[in-house]
Amino acid sequence: MLRGLSSLESRMVLLLGLAAVSGALVYAGVTQWPLPQVLAWMHQDLGVNLGAPGRFGFYGGLLVSVVLLLPLSLWLGHRVISPITKLLRALEGAVASYRDGDFSFSIVSSRRDELGELIRMHNALGQTLREQRQHLAQRELLLDTVVQNTPVALVLTDASGRVTYANIAARHLFNEGRTLHGLDFMDLLSGAPEALRRAVAGGEDALLSVEMDGGEETFHLSQRSFRLQGRPHRLQLFRRMTRELSRQEVATWKRVIRVISHELNNSLAPISSLAHSGAELARRGDTSRLPGVFATIGERARHLHGFIAGYASFAKLPAPQPSTIVWQAFLDGLSLHCRFQLRGSMPEQPGWFDAAQIEQVLINLIKNAHESGSAADEVSLSLAVIARDLRIEVADHGPGMSETVLAQALLPFYSTKRSGTGLGLALAREIVEAHGGRIALANREEGGLRVSLLLPLGPK
Numbered sequence: 001m002l003r004g005l006s007s008l009e010s011r012m013v014l015l016l017g018l019a020a021v022s023g024a025l026v027y028a029g030v031t032q033w034p035l036p037q038v039l040a041w042m043h044q045d046l047g048v049n050l051g052a053p054g055r056f057g058f059y060g061g062l063l064v065s066v067v068l069l070l071p072l073s074l075w076l077g078h079r080v081i082s083p084i085t086k087l088l089r090a091l092e093g094a095v096a097s098y099r100d101g102d103f104s105f106s107i108v109s110s111r112r113d114e115l116g117e118l119i120r121m122h123n124a125l126g127q128t129l130r131e132q133r134q135h136l137a138q139r140e141l142l143l144d145t146v147v148q149n150t151p152v153a154l155v156l157t158d159a160s161g162r163v164t165y166a167n168i169a170a171r172h173l174f175n176e177g178r179t180l181h182g183l184d185f186m187d188l189l190s191g192a193p194e195a196l197r198r199a200v201a202g203g204e205d206a207l208l209s210v211e212m213d214g215g216e217e218t219f220h221l222s223q224r225s226f227r228l229q230g231r232p233h234r235l236q237l238f239r240r241m242t243r244e245l246s247r248q249e250v251a252t253w254k255r256v257i258r259v260i261s262h263e264l265n266n267s268l269a270p271i272s273s274l275a276h277s278g279a280e281l282a283r284r285g286d287t288s289r290l291p292g293v294f295a296t297i298g299e300r301a302r303h304l305h306g307f308i309a310g311y312a313s314f315a316k317l318p319a320p321q322p323s324t325i326v327w328q329a330f331l332d333g334l335s336l337h338c339r340f341q342l343r344g345s346m347p348e349q350p351g352w353f354d355a356a357q358i359e360q361v362l363i364n365l366i367k368n369a370h371e372s373g374s375a376a377d378e379v380s381l382s383l384a385v386i387a388r389d390l391r392i393e394v395a396d397h398g399p400g401m402s403e404t405v406l407a408q409a410l411l412p413f414y415s416t417k418r419s420g421t422g423l424g425l426a427l428a429r430e431i432v433e434a435h436g437g438r439i440a441l442a443n444r445e446e447g448g449l450r451v452s453l454l455l456p457l458g459p460k
Helices: 010-033 037-042 058-099 114-149 168-175 183-192 194-200 242-284 287-315 329-333 354-370 405-409 424-434
Strands: 153-158 161-164 206-212 216-228 231-240 323-325 340-342 350-351 382-388 387-394 437-443 450-454
Touching: 010 058, 058 114, 058 350, 114 153, 114 405, 153 216, 161 168, 168 183, 168 231, 183 350, 194 206, 242 287, 287 329, 329 354, 350 354, 350 450, 354 387, 354 424, 354 450, 405 437, 424 450
Parallel strands: 340 382
Antiparallel strands: 153 161, 153 231, 206 216, 216 231, 323 350, 382 387, 387 450, 437 450
16 A cells, blocks of 8 residues: 555656646635635725726636646646656666766665666666676686687787787797787788698688798698677687697507507417428428418418508509499499399489499498398498489498497598408598598488498589
8 A cells, every 4th residue: 555655656646636626726716715705805995906806707717727826837747757857867877877888877766666666676787787797807807818828829800801819829929929919910921831821811721731940830720700899800720730640640650550460460470370380290291281281371371461452552542533434334343242232223324433442432331231230132222313412322231330439430440340450441431532522321210320422423
């Protein structure tokens, strides 16, 4: 109840009611009582004639009432509008402060009506904005600290190519530790190696090696364009990859050495043992068993030769020699080496690739599909034209691959087979990418694995 009486609406209703009652009373006082009686008494008893009629008519009473009520109306209007005017002025000052980034402005008021509630909500908003700005400033400080101390050189340029932001690594890389702000970035690169300038001017991500400080440095350049505060900007990130690549190279060599050592030991140990056994048999004159010993030694030697030849073929893979492929002849030749089911029809458009290399890839993939445990008649090959690319898929109904194996299956020297070299899928990837295509592995929803080759249909 008190809340209702103290509201701004209730106060305005009371003031308007008071104004209406005051108007009625003034009109009655002018036309009925007491003004007519007072004027008659002054005229008869005091002999004072003010020149006013003894009784006012409707229009005369209305005119006199308006004259008397005008000051009262002005006072009541001031009482009603004054708090709203003060609040609007205070809010205008607050908005101007917020526009200038000052959120410390607050309004003091003890009102308990709607205006008081609006003032309290405004003050709460100001407090929230102050807290958010403080948190934002702390996050910006943290972000700036991280960016400034990262080893990746970061340069932000505006539409005219001038540097608007650069971290410590960028200052040391391009300007001997001095500030880059406001400088033309391409002018800074005038003394940089040519490969670096071309990569930046190209506007795309790149991996490049340049001669710096008496040695070779490898950089990964990442470039992105975006709008900052409505204006175009460009961000360049220069990451030194020399140490990372060196570590990866060492790790790869260690893996190669482990694989080669394992395979050599698996072949040389039995060869050494068999050679010793053959010598002992010869010493004892037991020559009947020597042919078997020599045959086993030859088998292990051939396996070792094939293993070394596989590594050599991966390291010395020749550039592909694409040519027009007639599908029927190509598939007939492939069927002589492996068994598969052709799913769907052959494309009307001929293929464009190195027949010998792609045939070797498909032989390895189909062989892997058979070794997966899939039934022989469930290993399929399909051909399809997608836009300007050819898709070749080899699918089986085996157990598929785990996510971990899928992520690493195309890496050199990775194998889940006990006697595998880890070069089959890696060699397939190398051949496909040399053709300008790509290879992908995925598990099928109905079970099994699907290997997809995407090759261009013509010369690029």
